[in-house]
Amino acid sequence: MTAVERTDHRSAEEIGRTERGPRPVPPLGEQRAAADLSHVDTKLANGLRVLAVRKDTVPLVELRLSIPFAGTDPLHPATAEVLAETIITGTARRDRVAIDTELALIGGELSTVVDPERLAVSASALASGLPTLLDVLADLLTEASYADAEVARESARLIERLAIARTQPRTIAREALQRRRYGNHPATFEVPQAEDVAKVDPAGVRQLHADSVLPKNSTMVIVGDIDPEQVVADLERALSGWASDKAATVLPDLPELTGGDVLLVPRPGAVQSQLRLSAQALRRTDPRYAHLQLANLAYGGYFSSRLVENIREDKGYTYSAHSGFEFTGNSATLLVDADTATDVTAAALLETRYELARLGLVPPTADEVESVRQYAIGSLGISTSSQTGLAGQLSALAQAGLGFEWLAGHPERLAAVTAEEVAEAALDFFAPNRFTGVVVGDAETIGRRLQSLGGVTIGEV
Template identity: 75%
Template sequence: MSSPTQAHRSAEEIGRTATGPRPLPALGAARGAAELSHVDTTLANGLRVLAVRKATVPLVELRLWIPFAGEDRLHPATAEVLAETLLTGTARRDRVEIDAELALIGGDLGAGVDPERLYLNASALADGLPTLLDVLGDVLTGATYADGEVERERDRLIERIAVSRTQPRTIAREALQKHRYGDHPATREVPEADDVAAVTPEQVRALHAASVLPRGSVLVLVGDIDPQAVPAELERALGGWASERSAVQLPPLPELAGGDVLLVPRAGAVQSQIRLSAQTVPRTDPRYPALQLANLAYGGYFSSRLVENIREDKGYTYGAHSGFEFTGDQAVVNVDADTANEVTAAALLETRYELARLGLVPPTDEEVESVRQYAIGSLVTATSSQAGLAAQLMALATTGLGVEWLQEHPKRVAAVTGAQVAEAALEFFAPGRFTGVVVGDADMLAPKLSALGGVTVRD
């Protein structure tokens, strides 16, 4: 312990010796993926089940993914109300009884929806799994959507939608979706408040009967469980959840072509949102590991080229990021940054510059090794908890993949060469492949963005 008169040393002083900076210790060897005891099967009702033993704590995590697309104009509104009221009561239990039973097993159960799926997430003490599955089966087969519950949750949802539609990120996301995919059902992520107000309890009950279906759905269980025993437990708990019809899949997205960035006016905004997007390849493509490393080098983590340029060097934004978005069997890479109006055009210029530089001046061996270690390490970290592993497996299972892909992926990343990263960068990060939107005050932004080129202004 230092004495009161001893001066405190700075971080820089601590990191140096008389002969220079203290050397960093060498990175340890990457750990191999642990073997996971698991079962991957399909029940008689058509539900795919992926059960994995991870006994780090006496808990279990459950994820249920039900394809839930719809072409009807009111489908997004009805689906949102359904998700909000799914857990408000069944023929056997009211809302309070559901909550009480879950509380007794240290559990919780929540639901949500987007244009692609209805999802339920749950956790509980491992020895409470039978109760959790019984509640889940009751909800899936006996949800009543009482008039009063639907009306109450519908009114709350209208208020939340009104707030959400004022948020810059929501506005930018909606603008990007419509620019990329037009009127495709995938663009209807936030329903219109007027549509929600028109939803009736009868419509919600009808949608549940028509679309909350097991065939084509996926259930993931991770925790202190015996995977071999799970299918029989699920057959007992979910035996009444059955239909000859399959859950409704989202239609394939159209191939995303590059083109001009669209300036979307938002009068009076003091900040702008830059959102760019380009078609890439899914996880099953042999080029994906190299593409993953190229993305990290470009903007996928804090030490990336994009962050170093427009955040650290020029101070145009507090944060910039690039990452993958997977929908069905398709994938895109997105780039986003929020900037002050006066530097928006300059930030877009530098963002495009870094896209081009990634292909023309590909990542060095040192960059490749850095992003390789980050990719492997972040995957290990993300799957170290039961909840993280469940989320990762669900993302894979919905595209037909499973535990084997997850266990083998670190080896694929480790085998990627610098030349393969360079090829992926040149092919997939060329500026001409990207399109997108800039949302902001058009009066301030249009002159500079027009001068920059490759930008059109929405009327």
């Protein structure tokens, strides 16, 4: 035996105990009050809603622009993706190199992403470089050129990425779930077809920009080492040329989710299965949202949740199981997801349903509720402690019509939730018959076992 080898390895349980019993867990510190940050929430003359927050921990600034970007044209998803890829490749005043150079000189970055609901622009820079960042952004919003060569180049790259994405199990499962939940609603078209991208031309992209990149209904969040009042004045000047009588197109309301069979979507030869379940939830503005948030955490919202303890830690059916919220327009849903080995797919679905039922029938104890409460409050504090995190949180809230006050007041709402209120939310929202969803996997191997559970049908969405 070498000098570094040992035979006295101790288990985690042994490490956590002393001769006098289990080691005591250190007490939680007192909950700090939310920082009273200087902020402004207003609308510009062009209709753009602006939330500007001073958080001067570092001499940087974070910007998030969200533009509603729904459309019903069959080519809209493809054209929107090409627009998002090419909007930052040049304007009437700047080519791609000039844009990159100006951003680099201010320590800046700028990126865009689009989904069926909105076009999102994320940017950051040194606080001293904010005027330059706003000038570049205004140029992109009003004078993006979509040069023929740039559109062709980015379209070709996008087609290659789509070909890869459509082979990925998680992409397949996501598309199947969206169609199962919402049918042909525009929200389901998250990934365009490669053949549609090939049909997109520069003229179509320019027209979509003119029709849809609009300030009314849009929101901008700026967080950083700034004077909020001054930033609003700077934005009025910088974006004075970005104006229209029309408003950005908001995604139509999603249909209400009702429970139903889980659909098995065949994927021949798959060695893993993707399990996705979903049910209607509550919006953040609902008085019971905090109750449901804690119930969800107890079910599957963090590592010590019941679902994770069951199908990951105890039975080893999956490496990762999770439940959480999705917010789209005026709708909120619960989503449960887990990827499992093929041979334990049916068992994993059985246990997932079991934990849904158990949450309502054997509700979280007072200790469980206190644990998830501390997790919720603590994780919210961590997520908003940086400029990037705070900007992201405020941008999501702004899209729902909320603002800084809701965020600052949420820890207090969480602190006031009782164990009885969590139990009621669990019973009302986690009943297995409220959920529908999909399982993507090898139907020949797992179909019979899944159908034996009941509430599972085999077919294509």
